[in-house]
Amino acid sequence: MPTLSSSWSTSSSNARAAYTVHASAVSKVLCHRLINGNEQYLVRWKTEPEFPVPPRAICSWHSVPELQRSLHHVQTYIESLSRTATTSTVNGAVNPINRKRKAPGADPLYSRDSSLGANGSAYWSREASVISVGSSSETSNETPTPATEVYNGVLQRKSGKITVKKSRDPAVVTLNVTKLPTPQMLEVAATAPTSVAERTIREAFDHSLSKLKHVRWENGVDGSAPSLNFTFVDGFILRDGVYRPDASANVGCTKPCKPNMGQNVGCEYPRMCTCLEYAAVDEPKLERSDPERYALYIHQKETEGYFVDTEGLPKRFPYQKPNADPRVPSVLLNFYLESRYPIYECNEYCACGPVCKSRVVQKGRRVPLVIFKTRNRGWGVYCDEELAKGEFIDTYIGEVITNEEADRREAKAGKAKASYLYNLDKFDGDDGITADTCFVVDGQYMGGPTRFMNHSCEPNCRQYTVSQNKHDLRIYDLAFFAIQDIPAGTELTFDYMDKDELEEEEVVQARHAAALGPDNMDKKPCNCGSRKCRGFLWV
Numbered sequence: 001m002p003t004l005s006s007s008w009s010t011s012s013s014n015a016r017a018a019y020t021v022h023a024s025a026v027s028k029v030l031c032h033r034l035i036n037g038n039e040q041y042l043v044r045w046k047t048e049p050e051f052p053v054p055p056r057a058i059c060s061w062h063s064v065p066e067l068q069r070s071l072h073h074v075q076t077y078i079e080s081l082s083r084t085a086t087t088s089t090v091n092g093a094v095n096p097i098n099r100k101r102k103a104p105g106a107d108p109l110y111s112r113d114s115s116l117g118a119n120g121s122a123y124w125s126r127e128a129s130v131i132s133v134g135s136s137s138e139t140s141n142e143t144p145t146p147a148t149e150v151y152n153g154v155l156q157r158k159s160g161k162i163t164v165k166k167s168r169d170p171a172v173v174t175l176n177v178t179k180l181p182t183p184q185m186l187e188v189a190a191t192a193p194t195s196v197a198e199r200t201i202r203e204a205f206d207h208s209l210s211k212l213k214h215v216r217w218e219n220g221v222d223g224s225a226p227s228l229n230f231t232f233v234d235g236f237i238l239r240d241g242v243y244r245p246d247a248s249a250n251v252g253c254t255k256p257c258k259p260n261m262g263q264n265v266g267c268e269y270p271r272m273c274t275c276l277e278y279a280a281v282d283e284p285k286l287e288r289s290d291p292e293r294y295a296l297y298i299h300q301k302e303t304e305g306y307f308v309d310t311e312g313l314p315k316r317f318p319y320q321k322p323n324a325d326p327r328v329p330s331v332l333l334n335f336y337l338e339s340r341y342p343i344y345e346c347n348e349y350c351a352c353g354p355v356c357k358s359r360v361v362q363k364g365r366r367v368p369l370v371i372f373k374t375r376n377r378g379w380g381v382y383c384d385e386e387l388a389k390g391e392f393i394d395t396y397i398g399e400v401i402t403n404e405e406a407d408r409r410e411a412k413a414g415k416a417k418a419s420y421l422y423n424l425d426k427f428d429g430d431d432g433i434t435a436d437t438c439f440v441v442d443g444q445y446m447g448g449p450t451r452f453m454n455h456s457c458e459p460n461c462r463q464y465t466v467s468q469n470k471h472d473l474r475i476y477d478l479a480f481f482a483i484q485d486i487p488a489g490t491e492l493t494f495d496y497m498d499k500d501e502l503e504e505e506e507v508v509q510a511r512h513a514a515a516l517g518p519d520n521m522d523k524k525p526c527n528c529g530s531r532k533c534r535g536f537l538w539v
């Protein structure tokens with residue numbers, strides 16, 4: 001029996017964890033109540049076809065200790081209580097989230113539910129701690145009036161209803177499980193506290209965050225914690241159909257190459273160093289030094305894109321370290337900040353070693369980040385320290401999936417899903433890569449702290465393509481850098497649509513067009529609060 005760690009207890013109102021409810025067995029938490037000071041949650045169990053092993057009951061009440069392994073279902077339920085009151089609207093209409101996909105978005109909605117089918121086979125429960133039925137009516141399918149609570153008997157499910165067999169209790173009724181929670185249950189839930197569950201959820205998130213260095217979380221707004229249905233990982237998790245070129249195909253410096261060896265030696269002088277063969281050409285320098293070669297290069301660039309042979313041409317090194325103090329970070333140079341040209345870092349085949357100045361993103365996050373609750377954009381992220389323009393913050397990681405799988409997940413989970421899908425489409429058009437064949441990073445259930453970064457139409461960060469394997473055009477780092485000096489404590493944001501900033505007049509036009517557009521109801525209002533706000537996410 002995969003769902004229970006021990007047999008059913010005979011009393012669901014026992015605060016001791018008589019058994020553990022495993023998340024995989026839970027379909028949804030439906031309601032809550034307070035019984036003898038014990039906060040309890042009504043769990044609806046998964047049933048066929050999605051869960052072939054028959055659970056022992058269809059619905060049952062559980063105290064918080066019993067729900068330790070399925071807390072995210074309780075969290076989703078508690079969030080749904082407040083969401084009902086605060087769902088955002090435009091012109092009075094509820095706004096679902098647009099499906100455009102590029103960058104993160106959307107809170108997980110209360111949608112991963114499987115309702116009980118009407119034609120499922122009969123399942124049997126053992127005694128007790130099964131759905132509380134309150135009624136003395138023998139036959140009612142509808143809403144029994146509150147009376148006797150938990151009943152001890154054997155339940156059978158037929159045609160979407162639970163019927164009771166062999167009970168000696170005259171209060172036993174037939175209960176339509178598709179109609180739970182009953183109005184009476186909802187009435188009780190309206191005033192019942194959720195504080196024990198909320199505290200337990202906060203502790204569980206503390207625990208999941210404790211394995212990360214330099215990341216903490218805080219909530220000055222309410223008692224909630226970020227989603228527990230999310231696992232912090234430290235890199236890409238490659239899923240079915242996703243592949244990388246063999247690492248041995250990668251190349252590094254072919255000549256002896258040491259950083260700081262002096263004039264014209266080392267990776268900072270990429271005309272000499274082959275590891276940065278694909279780095280951006282220093283065009284002004286080339287034009288000055290070799291106008292003919294420059295003209296040929298420009299022509300090739302226009303016709304061949306990223307695949308021009310640039311060996312021997314002067315290149316632009318991506319980073320600059322302002323001084324020798326190890327605490328002072330390298331920053332991304334203006335050319336890359338502005339041009340969005342892919343950034344190539346040295347790799348394990350380069351002779352330069354770990355102190356090479358081109359190794360920034362690959363060393364990972366070094367700035368302390370805080371996940372915090374905003375008032376109108378869910379969770380956000382800020383940095384505890386001042387950031388310099390061009391400073392690396394962190395990468396966007398998660399599961400790497402095929403485009404087909406991304407479509408499948410999007411179709412299953414609905415519009416909110418698009419927000420967490422990030423296309424690896426920088427090289428769309430090169431090497432047979434198309435929008436349909438590029439890989440996609442899904443950060444919804446696995447990722448790092450940047451998964452909580454919000455959108456702004458006037459952002460202070462931007463995402464850049466960073467690669468250590470120049471032959472891998474499908475999987476590269478999505479790296480966030482500060483695009484201006486950012487004081488400590490300022491929310492870090494990026495533009496989900498990755499647009500160049502608009503002039504104010506254009507902003508007004510864009511906002512107007514978006515508000516009037518045919519899919520207006522499909523848009524999520526943007527609360528970035530900037531002067532240049534376009535009015536909606538995804539426009």
Ligand SMILES: C[S@@+](CC[C@H](N)C(=O)[O-])C[C@H]1O[C@@H](n2cnc3c(N)ncnc32)[C@H](O)[C@@H]1O
Pocket residue numbers: 097103104105106107376377378379380419420451452453454455456525526527528537
């Ligand atoms: C990747 S998530 C960012 C983290 C998110 N705030 C959370 O709590 O998990 C993207 C979602 O955050 C919210 N969001 C981000 N930026 C926003 C903005 N400028 N205005 C309103 N909501 C925003 C939207 O719900 C969006 O779908």
